Amino acid sequence: MAADPLGATTLTVGVLGGTGDEGRGLARRLSLAGHPVIIGSRQAGRAAAAAAGCGGGPLLSGAVNHDAAIQADVVIVAVPWEGHRDLLTALAEPLAGKVVVDCVNPMGFDSRGAYSLRVPEGSAAEQAATVLPDSTVVGAFHHVPAGLLLDPEVERVEMDVLVLGDDRAATDLVIGLAGEIPGMRGIYAGRLRNCGQVEALTANLVSINRRYSAHAGIRVTGVWPPLR
Amino acid sequence: MAADPLGATTLTVGVLGGTGDEGRGLARRLSLAGHPVIIGSRQAGRAAAAAAGCGGGPLLSGAVNHDAAIQADVVIVAVPWEGHRDLLTALAEPLAGKVVVDCVNPMGFDSRGAYSLRVPEGSAAEQAATVLPDSTVVGAFHHVPAGLLLDPEVERVEMDVLVLGDDRAATDLVIGLAGEIPGMRGIYAGRLRNCGQVEALTANLVSINRRYSAHAGIRVTGVWPPLR
Numbered sequence: 268m269a270a271d272p273l274g275a276t277t278l279t280v281g282v283l284g285g286t287g288d289e290g291r292g293l294a295r296r297l298s299l300a301g302h303p304v305i306i307g308s309r310q311a312g313r314a315a316a317a318a319a320g321c322g323g324g325p326l327l328s329g330a331v332n333h334d335a336a337i338q339a340d341v342v343i344v345a346v347p348w349e350g351h352r353d354l355l356t357a358l359a360e361p362l363a364g365k366v367v368v369d370c371v372n373p374m375g376f377d378s379r380g381a382y383s384l385r386v387p388e389g390s391a392a393e394q395a396a397t398v399l400p401d402s403t404v405v406g407a408f409h410h411v412p413a414g415l416l417l418d419p420e421v422e423r424v425e426m427d428v429l430v431l432g433d434d435r436a437a438t439d440l441v442i443g444l445a446g447e448i449p450g451m452r453g454i455y456a457g458r459l460r461n462c463g464q465v466e467a468l469t470a471n472l473v474s475i476n477r478r479y480s481a482h483a484g485i486r487v488t489g490v491w492p493p494l495r
Numbered sequence: 496m497a498a499d500p501l502g503a504t505t506l507t508v509g510v511l512g513g514t515g516d517e518g519r520g521l522a523r524r525l526s527l528a529g530h531p532v533i534i535g536s537r538q539a540g541r542a543a544a545a546a547a548g549c550g551g552g553p554l555l556s557g558a559v560n561h562d563a564a565i566q567a568d569v570v571i572v573a574v575p576w577e578g579h580r581d582l583l584t585a586l587a588e589p590l591a592g593k594v595v596v597d598c599v600n601p602m603g604f605d606s607r608g609a610y611s612l613r614v615p616e617g618s619a620a621e622q623a624a625t626v627l628p629d630s631t632v633v634g635a636f637h638h639v640p641a642g643l644l645l646d647p648e649v650e651r652v653e654m655d656v657l658v659l660g661d662d663r664a665a666t667d668l669v670i671g672l673a674g675e676i677p678g679m680r681g682i683y684a685g686r687l688r689n690c691g692q693v694e695a696l697t698a699n700l701v702s703i704n705r706r707y708s709a710h711a712g713i714r715v716t717g718v719w720p721p722l723r
Contacts, residue, residue, distance in 0.1 A: 380686065383689065412717075425717075431699075454707075455703065455707075463695070464611055464693075467692035468693070470692070471685045471689050471693060474684055474685030479683075480719075481717045481718040484717055486713065487703060487713055489710045491707055491709065
Protein backbone atom coordinates (compact mmCIF):
# COMPACT_ATOMS: atom_id res chain seq x y z
CA MET A 268 0.00 0.00 0.00
CA ALA A 269 1.28 3.44 -0.91
CA ALA A 270 0.86 5.98 1.89
CA ASP A 271 1.59 8.84 -0.47
CA PRO A 272 -1.41 9.98 -2.49
CA LEU A 273 0.88 10.40 -5.49
CA GLY A 274 1.32 6.66 -5.36
CA ALA A 275 -2.39 5.98 -5.02
CA THR A 276 -2.58 4.17 -8.37
CA THR A 277 -1.05 1.13 -6.71
CA LEU A 278 -3.93 0.72 -4.23
CA THR A 279 -6.32 -2.18 -4.21
CA VAL A 280 -9.75 -0.87 -3.26
CA GLY A 281 -12.49 -2.96 -1.67
CA VAL A 282 -16.13 -1.82 -1.75
CA LEU A 283 -18.28 -3.40 0.96
CA GLY A 284 -21.91 -3.53 -0.06
CA GLY A 285 -20.61 -2.92 -3.53
CA THR A 286 -23.63 -4.36 -5.30
CA GLY A 287 -25.74 -1.28 -4.55
CA ASP A 288 -25.82 1.62 -6.99
CA GLU A 289 -23.39 3.83 -5.09
CA GLY A 290 -20.95 0.98 -4.50
CA ARG A 291 -21.02 -0.17 -8.11
CA GLY A 292 -20.64 3.41 -9.30
CA LEU A 293 -17.55 4.06 -7.18
CA ALA A 294 -16.09 0.66 -8.06
CA ARG A 295 -16.60 1.38 -11.74
CA ARG A 296 -14.95 4.81 -11.66
CA LEU A 297 -12.01 3.78 -9.45
CA SER A 298 -11.27 0.72 -11.58
CA LEU A 299 -11.41 2.88 -14.71
CA ALA A 300 -8.91 5.17 -12.96
CA GLY A 301 -6.48 2.26 -12.81
CA HIS A 302 -7.07 0.64 -9.43
CA PRO A 303 -7.73 -3.03 -8.84
CA VAL A 304 -11.18 -2.93 -7.22
CA ILE A 305 -12.99 -5.75 -5.44
CA ILE A 306 -16.75 -5.45 -5.06
CA GLY A 307 -17.82 -7.13 -1.85
CA SER A 308 -21.20 -8.67 -1.12
CA ARG A 309 -22.68 -11.25 1.22
CA GLN A 310 -22.83 -13.61 -1.76
CA ALA A 311 -19.81 -14.13 -4.01
CA GLY A 312 -22.04 -14.74 -7.04
CA ARG A 313 -23.84 -11.43 -6.65
CA ALA A 314 -20.51 -9.65 -6.22
CA ALA A 315 -19.11 -11.23 -9.37
CA ALA A 316 -22.25 -10.33 -11.33
CA ALA A 317 -22.09 -6.71 -10.14
CA ALA A 318 -18.41 -6.52 -11.10
CA ALA A 319 -19.13 -7.95 -14.54
CA GLY A 320 -22.16 -5.74 -15.20
CA CYS A 321 -21.17 -2.19 -14.28
CA GLY A 322 -18.76 -1.39 -17.07
CA GLY A 323 -15.68 -1.18 -14.92
CA GLY A 324 -13.13 -3.05 -17.00
CA PRO A 325 -10.62 -5.79 -16.28
CA LEU A 326 -9.38 -4.51 -12.91
CA LEU A 327 -12.79 -5.08 -11.32
CA SER A 328 -13.70 -8.30 -9.55
CA GLY A 329 -16.12 -9.57 -6.93
CA ALA A 330 -15.78 -11.46 -3.64
CA VAL A 331 -17.60 -11.97 -0.36
CA ASN A 332 -17.27 -8.92 1.89
CA HIS A 333 -14.79 -10.65 4.19
CA ASP A 334 -12.40 -11.50 1.35
CA ALA A 335 -12.78 -8.03 -0.18
CA ALA A 336 -11.80 -6.54 3.18
CA ILE A 337 -8.75 -8.82 3.53
CA GLN A 338 -7.44 -8.26 0.00
CA ALA A 339 -7.92 -4.49 -0.20
CA ASP A 340 -5.58 -1.73 0.97
CA VAL A 341 -8.42 0.78 1.26
CA VAL A 342 -12.00 -0.29 1.95
CA ILE A 343 -15.04 1.79 1.00
CA VAL A 344 -18.21 1.14 3.03
CA ALA A 345 -21.29 1.54 0.84
CA VAL A 346 -23.83 -0.61 2.64
CA PRO A 347 -27.37 0.51 3.50
CA TRP A 348 -27.47 2.35 6.82
CA GLU A 349 -29.61 -0.39 8.38
CA GLY A 350 -26.83 -2.98 8.10
CA HIS A 351 -23.93 -0.62 8.79
CA ARG A 352 -23.07 -1.39 12.39
CA ASP A 353 -23.53 -5.15 12.16
CA LEU A 354 -21.46 -5.57 9.02
CA LEU A 355 -18.56 -3.49 10.30
CA THR A 356 -18.63 -5.19 13.70
CA ALA A 357 -18.34 -8.56 11.98
CA LEU A 358 -15.43 -7.36 9.82
CA ALA A 359 -13.43 -5.54 12.50
CA GLU A 360 -10.58 -8.04 12.33
CA PRO A 361 -9.95 -8.05 8.54
CA LEU A 362 -10.33 -4.25 8.52
CA ALA A 363 -7.76 -3.70 11.29
CA GLY A 364 -4.84 -1.53 10.21
CA LYS A 365 -6.62 -0.34 7.05
CA VAL A 366 -8.10 2.92 5.87
CA VAL A 367 -11.90 2.56 5.89
CA VAL A 368 -13.82 5.12 3.83
CA ASP A 369 -17.41 5.51 4.97
CA CYS A 370 -19.84 7.01 2.46
CA VAL A 371 -23.07 5.94 4.17
CA ASN A 372 -25.89 8.48 4.60
CA PRO A 373 -28.32 7.74 7.46
CA MET A 374 -31.53 8.98 5.88
CA GLY A 375 -35.24 8.36 6.01
CA PHE A 376 -38.08 9.13 3.61
CA ASP A 377 -41.70 10.00 4.23
CA SER A 378 -44.48 11.80 2.37
CA ARG A 379 -42.60 15.13 2.73
CA GLY A 380 -39.39 13.78 1.24
CA ALA A 381 -36.00 12.88 2.66
CA TYR A 382 -34.75 13.67 6.15
CA SER A 383 -31.61 12.88 8.06
CA LEU A 384 -31.67 10.33 10.85
CA ARG A 385 -30.09 11.10 14.20
CA VAL A 386 -27.16 8.78 14.90
CA PRO A 387 -26.16 8.15 18.54
CA GLU A 388 -22.45 8.34 17.69
CA GLY A 389 -22.99 11.58 15.72
CA SER A 390 -22.54 10.13 12.23
CA ALA A 391 -22.17 6.88 10.36
CA ALA A 392 -18.44 7.54 10.13
CA GLU A 393 -18.14 7.98 13.89
CA GLN A 394 -20.12 4.80 14.39
CA ALA A 395 -17.62 3.06 12.11
CA ALA A 396 -14.74 4.48 14.12
CA THR A 397 -16.38 3.20 17.30
CA VAL A 398 -16.80 -0.37 16.10
CA LEU A 399 -13.46 -0.39 14.22
CA PRO A 400 -11.00 0.85 16.85
CA ASP A 401 -8.02 -0.59 14.95
CA SER A 402 -8.90 0.95 11.57
CA THR A 403 -8.46 4.53 10.37
CA VAL A 404 -11.89 5.82 9.38
CA VAL A 405 -12.41 8.57 6.81
CA GLY A 406 -15.76 9.98 5.67
CA ALA A 407 -16.07 10.77 1.95
CA PHE A 408 -18.08 10.32 -1.27
CA HIS A 409 -21.43 11.10 0.43
CA HIS A 410 -22.82 13.38 -2.25
CA VAL A 411 -21.85 11.71 -5.50
CA PRO A 412 -24.96 10.65 -7.42
CA ALA A 413 -24.77 6.95 -8.32
CA GLY A 414 -26.59 7.70 -11.56
CA LEU A 415 -23.69 9.83 -12.77
CA LEU A 416 -21.05 7.33 -11.66
CA LEU A 417 -22.78 4.53 -13.56
CA ASP A 418 -23.62 6.50 -16.70
CA PRO A 419 -21.18 5.57 -19.50
CA GLU A 420 -21.99 8.84 -21.24
CA VAL A 421 -20.78 10.92 -18.28
CA GLU A 422 -17.05 11.29 -18.82
CA ARG A 423 -16.41 13.86 -16.10
CA VAL A 424 -18.09 13.80 -12.69
CA GLU A 425 -18.04 17.53 -12.06
CA MET A 426 -18.23 17.87 -8.29
CA ASP A 427 -16.17 17.94 -5.13
CA VAL A 428 -15.90 15.22 -2.53
CA LEU A 429 -15.74 16.42 1.08
CA VAL A 430 -13.17 14.28 2.93
CA LEU A 431 -13.31 14.11 6.74
CA GLY A 432 -11.07 12.42 9.24
CA ASP A 433 -8.65 12.75 12.11
CA ASP A 434 -5.60 11.23 10.40
CA ARG A 435 -3.83 13.43 7.91
CA ALA A 436 -2.19 10.63 5.92
CA ALA A 437 -5.53 8.85 5.54
CA THR A 438 -7.48 11.94 4.46
CA ASP A 439 -4.68 12.83 2.02
CA LEU A 440 -4.90 9.33 0.59
CA VAL A 441 -8.66 9.62 0.01
CA ILE A 442 -8.31 13.15 -1.40
CA GLY A 443 -5.86 11.63 -3.88
CA LEU A 444 -8.26 8.81 -4.76
CA ALA A 445 -11.17 11.19 -5.37
CA GLY A 446 -8.94 13.34 -7.57
CA GLU A 447 -8.26 10.45 -9.89
CA ILE A 448 -11.85 10.39 -11.09
CA PRO A 449 -12.01 12.93 -13.93
CA GLY A 450 -13.84 16.12 -12.92
CA MET A 451 -13.86 15.18 -9.25
CA ARG A 452 -11.81 16.89 -6.58
CA GLY A 453 -11.25 15.82 -2.99
CA ILE A 454 -11.37 18.60 -0.40
CA TYR A 455 -10.42 18.22 3.26
CA ALA A 456 -13.53 19.30 5.18
CA GLY A 457 -12.75 18.75 8.84
CA ARG A 458 -12.49 16.15 11.56
CA LEU A 459 -14.74 13.16 11.93
CA ARG A 460 -16.81 14.95 14.58
CA ASN A 461 -18.07 17.24 11.79
CA CYS A 462 -19.10 14.37 9.50
CA GLY A 463 -22.73 14.13 10.63
CA GLN A 464 -23.85 17.25 8.82
CA VAL A 465 -22.01 16.23 5.66
CA GLU A 466 -23.86 12.91 5.65
CA ALA A 467 -27.14 14.65 6.45
CA LEU A 468 -26.67 17.18 3.63
CA THR A 469 -27.56 14.35 1.28
CA ALA A 470 -31.19 14.86 2.32
CA ASN A 471 -30.90 18.44 1.04
CA LEU A 472 -29.45 17.23 -2.25
CA VAL A 473 -32.41 14.86 -2.58
CA SER A 474 -34.72 17.88 -2.06
CA ILE A 475 -32.77 19.85 -4.66
CA ASN A 476 -32.98 16.96 -7.12
CA ARG A 477 -36.72 16.75 -6.62
CA ARG A 478 -37.29 20.49 -7.10
CA TYR A 479 -34.97 20.98 -10.06
CA SER A 480 -35.07 17.50 -11.66
CA ALA A 481 -31.30 17.37 -11.25
CA HIS A 482 -28.39 15.16 -10.24
CA ALA A 483 -27.08 17.74 -7.81
CA GLY A 484 -23.62 17.71 -6.31
CA ILE A 485 -21.54 20.39 -4.68
CA ARG A 486 -18.41 22.32 -5.44
CA VAL A 487 -16.45 24.29 -2.87
CA THR A 488 -15.71 27.78 -4.14
CA GLY A 489 -12.70 29.87 -3.23
CA VAL A 490 -10.21 27.04 -2.57
CA TRP A 491 -7.02 26.50 -4.47
CA PRO A 492 -6.65 22.76 -5.13
CA PRO A 493 -6.73 22.55 -8.90
CA LEU A 494 -8.91 20.23 -10.91
CA ARG A 495 -7.26 17.67 -13.13
CA MET B 496 -44.47 44.07 -0.01
CA ALA B 497 -44.19 42.25 -3.29
CA ALA B 498 -45.03 38.54 -3.01
CA ASP B 499 -43.54 37.84 -6.43
CA PRO B 500 -39.75 37.44 -6.41
CA LEU B 501 -39.63 39.38 -9.65
CA GLY B 502 -40.86 42.32 -7.64
CA ALA B 503 -38.32 41.84 -4.86
CA THR B 504 -36.63 45.17 -5.56
CA THR B 505 -39.48 46.89 -3.75
CA LEU B 506 -38.78 45.12 -0.45
CA THR B 507 -37.58 46.84 2.68
CA VAL B 508 -35.15 44.51 4.44
CA GLY B 509 -34.39 44.57 8.16
CA VAL B 510 -31.26 42.93 9.55
CA LEU B 511 -31.50 42.07 13.25
CA GLY B 512 -28.10 41.99 14.87
CA GLY B 513 -26.96 43.84 11.82
CA THR B 514 -23.88 45.34 13.44
CA GLY B 515 -21.99 42.02 13.27
CA ASP B 516 -19.87 41.21 10.24
CA GLU B 517 -22.39 38.90 8.58
CA GLY B 518 -25.28 41.31 9.17
CA ARG B 519 -23.37 44.33 7.88
CA GLY B 520 -22.17 42.33 4.88
CA LEU B 521 -25.69 41.26 3.88
CA ALA B 522 -27.07 44.75 4.56
CA ARG B 523 -24.36 46.24 2.37
CA ARG B 524 -24.95 43.90 -0.58
CA LEU B 525 -28.75 44.05 -0.45
CA SER B 526 -28.76 47.83 -0.26
CA LEU B 527 -26.36 47.98 -3.20
CA ALA B 528 -28.83 45.72 -5.04
CA GLY B 529 -31.45 48.45 -4.63
CA HIS B 530 -33.32 47.58 -1.46
CA PRO B 531 -33.97 49.93 1.43
CA VAL B 532 -32.18 48.12 4.28
CA ILE B 533 -32.42 48.86 8.00
CA ILE B 534 -29.64 47.56 10.21
CA GLY B 535 -31.04 46.71 13.64
CA SER B 536 -29.14 46.75 16.91
CA ARG B 537 -29.92 47.04 20.60
CA GLN B 538 -28.59 50.62 20.43
CA ALA B 539 -29.75 52.99 17.73
CA GLY B 540 -26.40 54.76 17.68
CA ARG B 541 -24.47 51.57 16.99
CA ALA B 542 -26.94 50.66 14.23
CA ALA B 543 -26.54 54.06 12.59
CA ALA B 544 -22.75 53.83 12.80
CA ALA B 545 -22.77 50.36 11.23
CA ALA B 546 -25.04 51.60 8.44
CA ALA B 547 -22.79 54.58 7.79
CA GLY B 548 -19.57 52.59 7.87
CA CYS B 549 -20.08 49.50 5.72
CA GLY B 550 -20.17 51.07 2.27
CA GLY B 551 -23.78 50.31 1.55
CA GLY B 552 -24.99 53.52 0.01
CA PRO B 553 -27.97 55.80 0.59
CA LEU B 554 -30.62 53.10 0.98
CA LEU B 555 -29.00 51.86 4.19
CA SER B 556 -30.03 53.12 7.62
CA GLY B 557 -29.95 52.00 11.26
CA ALA B 558 -32.54 51.61 14.01
CA VAL B 559 -33.14 49.65 17.19
CA ASN B 560 -34.05 46.03 16.46
CA HIS B 561 -37.71 46.57 17.32
CA ASP B 562 -38.10 49.43 14.84
CA ALA B 563 -36.16 47.58 12.15
CA ALA B 564 -38.56 44.65 12.58
CA ILE B 565 -41.63 46.88 12.34
CA GLN B 566 -40.48 48.83 9.28
CA ALA B 567 -39.18 45.91 7.22
CA ASP B 568 -41.07 43.59 4.88
CA VAL B 569 -38.46 40.85 5.20
CA VAL B 570 -36.30 40.47 8.30
CA ILE B 571 -32.91 38.75 8.32
CA VAL B 572 -31.76 37.35 11.66
CA ALA B 573 -27.99 37.65 12.01
CA VAL B 574 -27.53 37.70 15.77
CA PRO B 575 -25.02 35.54 17.64
CA TRP B 576 -26.47 32.14 18.46
CA GLU B 577 -26.28 32.85 22.20
CA GLY B 578 -28.86 35.63 21.97
CA HIS B 579 -31.02 34.04 19.27
CA ARG B 580 -33.96 32.70 21.23
CA ASP B 581 -34.30 35.66 23.61
CA LEU B 582 -34.19 38.31 20.89
CA LEU B 583 -36.75 36.58 18.69
CA THR B 584 -39.05 35.87 21.61
CA ALA B 585 -39.02 39.57 22.49
CA LEU B 586 -39.77 40.55 18.88
CA ALA B 587 -42.49 38.01 18.14
CA GLU B 588 -45.17 40.68 17.86
CA PRO B 589 -43.46 43.06 15.38
CA LEU B 590 -42.30 40.04 13.35
CA ALA B 591 -45.80 38.55 13.07
CA GLY B 592 -46.98 38.16 9.49
CA LYS B 593 -43.50 38.70 8.05
CA VAL B 594 -40.93 36.52 6.33
CA VAL B 595 -38.06 35.95 8.76
CA VAL B 596 -34.80 34.76 7.22
CA ASP B 597 -32.57 32.99 9.72
CA CYS B 598 -28.86 32.76 8.84
CA VAL B 599 -27.58 31.87 12.31
CA ASN B 600 -25.06 29.03 12.70
CA PRO B 601 -24.99 27.37 16.13
CA MET B 602 -21.29 26.62 16.40
CA GLY B 603 -18.59 26.23 19.01
CA PHE B 604 -14.80 26.40 18.85
CA ASP B 605 -12.14 24.57 20.81
CA SER B 606 -8.49 23.66 20.32
CA ARG B 607 -9.43 21.30 17.48
CA GLY B 608 -11.37 23.91 15.56
CA ALA B 609 -15.05 24.53 14.90
CA TYR B 610 -17.86 22.13 15.65
CA SER B 611 -21.62 22.30 15.36
CA LEU B 612 -23.77 22.62 18.45
CA ARG B 613 -26.78 20.39 18.95
CA VAL B 614 -30.00 22.43 19.01
CA PRO B 615 -33.03 20.99 20.83
CA GLU B 616 -35.41 22.18 18.09
CA GLY B 617 -33.13 20.70 15.38
CA SER B 618 -31.76 23.98 14.04
CA ALA B 619 -31.67 27.71 14.70
CA ALA B 620 -34.32 28.14 11.99
CA GLU B 621 -36.65 25.64 13.66
CA GLN B 622 -36.08 27.39 16.98
CA ALA B 623 -37.10 30.63 15.28
CA ALA B 624 -40.21 28.98 13.88
CA THR B 625 -41.07 27.73 17.37
CA VAL B 626 -40.82 31.12 19.05
CA LEU B 627 -42.34 33.00 16.07
CA PRO B 628 -45.53 31.02 15.38
CA ASP B 629 -47.07 33.92 13.43
CA SER B 630 -44.07 34.51 11.14
CA THR B 631 -42.92 32.54 8.11
CA VAL B 632 -39.39 31.37 8.78
CA VAL B 633 -36.88 30.63 6.03
CA GLY B 634 -33.28 29.47 6.51
CA ALA B 635 -30.70 31.00 4.14
CA PHE B 636 -27.34 32.79 3.77
CA HIS B 637 -25.54 30.44 6.21
CA HIS B 638 -22.38 29.95 4.19
CA VAL B 639 -21.62 33.38 2.79
CA PRO B 640 -18.30 34.65 4.17
CA ALA B 641 -18.74 38.09 5.73
CA GLY B 642 -15.27 39.01 4.53
CA LEU B 643 -16.36 38.73 0.91
CA LEU B 644 -19.63 40.59 1.47
CA LEU B 645 -17.78 43.50 3.08
CA ASP B 646 -14.86 43.64 0.66
CA PRO B 647 -15.35 46.55 -1.78
CA GLU B 648 -12.99 44.87 -4.23
CA VAL B 649 -15.20 41.78 -4.50
CA GLU B 650 -17.73 42.61 -7.20
CA ARG B 651 -19.23 39.17 -7.56
CA VAL B 652 -19.92 36.84 -4.65
CA GLU B 653 -19.50 33.58 -6.52
CA MET B 654 -21.48 31.05 -4.50
CA ASP B 655 -24.92 29.59 -3.98
CA VAL B 656 -27.26 30.22 -1.08
CA LEU B 657 -29.20 27.19 0.13
CA VAL B 658 -32.76 28.31 0.94
CA LEU B 659 -34.91 26.18 3.24
CA GLY B 660 -38.49 26.51 4.32
CA ASP B 661 -41.98 25.09 4.32
CA ASP B 662 -43.72 27.96 2.49
CA ARG B 663 -43.16 28.11 -1.24
CA ALA B 664 -43.90 31.83 -1.64
CA ALA B 665 -41.45 32.69 1.14
CA THR B 666 -38.62 30.50 -0.15
CA ASP B 667 -39.18 31.87 -3.66
CA LEU B 668 -38.95 35.38 -2.26
CA VAL B 669 -35.62 34.66 -0.58
CA ILE B 670 -34.29 32.84 -3.65
CA GLY B 671 -35.08 36.03 -5.56
CA LEU B 672 -33.31 38.20 -2.98
CA ALA B 673 -30.17 36.07 -3.05
CA GLY B 674 -30.15 36.17 -6.83
CA GLU B 675 -29.98 39.96 -6.83
CA ILE B 676 -26.48 39.91 -5.38
CA PRO B 677 -24.14 39.58 -8.37
CA GLY B 678 -22.59 36.12 -8.63
CA MET B 679 -24.93 34.67 -6.01
CA ARG B 680 -27.70 32.21 -6.71
CA GLY B 681 -30.48 31.06 -4.40
CA ILE B 682 -31.27 27.33 -4.53
CA TYR B 683 -34.22 25.68 -2.82
CA ALA B 684 -32.68 23.02 -0.57
CA GLY B 685 -35.54 21.46 1.35
CA ARG B 686 -37.91 21.93 4.24
CA LEU B 687 -37.02 23.53 7.52
CA ARG B 688 -36.55 20.12 9.16
CA ASN B 689 -33.44 19.72 6.98
CA CYS B 690 -31.92 23.07 7.99
CA GLY B 691 -29.81 21.78 10.88
CA GLN B 692 -27.17 20.18 8.68
CA VAL B 693 -27.01 23.26 6.46
CA GLU B 694 -26.28 25.43 9.48
CA ALA B 695 -23.80 22.88 10.81
CA LEU B 696 -21.97 22.68 7.47
CA THR B 697 -20.53 26.07 8.35
CA ALA B 698 -18.18 24.25 10.73
CA ASN B 699 -16.87 22.31 7.75
CA LEU B 700 -16.36 25.49 5.78
CA VAL B 701 -14.37 26.87 8.71
CA SER B 702 -12.21 23.73 8.57
CA ILE B 703 -11.79 24.16 4.82
CA ASN B 704 -10.81 27.81 5.28
CA ARG B 705 -8.24 26.85 7.86
CA ARG B 706 -6.67 24.11 5.73
CA TYR B 707 -6.66 25.98 2.43
CA SER B 708 -6.43 29.62 3.64
CA ALA B 709 -9.64 30.30 1.75
CA HIS B 710 -13.00 32.08 1.91
CA ALA B 711 -14.86 28.92 0.99
CA GLY B 712 -18.44 28.81 -0.17
CA ILE B 713 -20.44 26.23 -2.06
CA ARG B 714 -22.01 25.86 -5.46
CA VAL B 715 -24.61 23.26 -6.30
CA THR B 716 -23.68 21.46 -9.51
CA GLY B 717 -26.11 19.97 -11.98
CA VAL B 718 -29.06 22.33 -11.38
CA TRP B 719 -30.58 24.54 -13.99
CA PRO B 720 -31.30 27.94 -12.37
CA PRO B 721 -29.06 30.29 -14.33
CA LEU B 722 -26.69 32.80 -12.82
CA ARG B 723 -27.23 36.47 -13.52
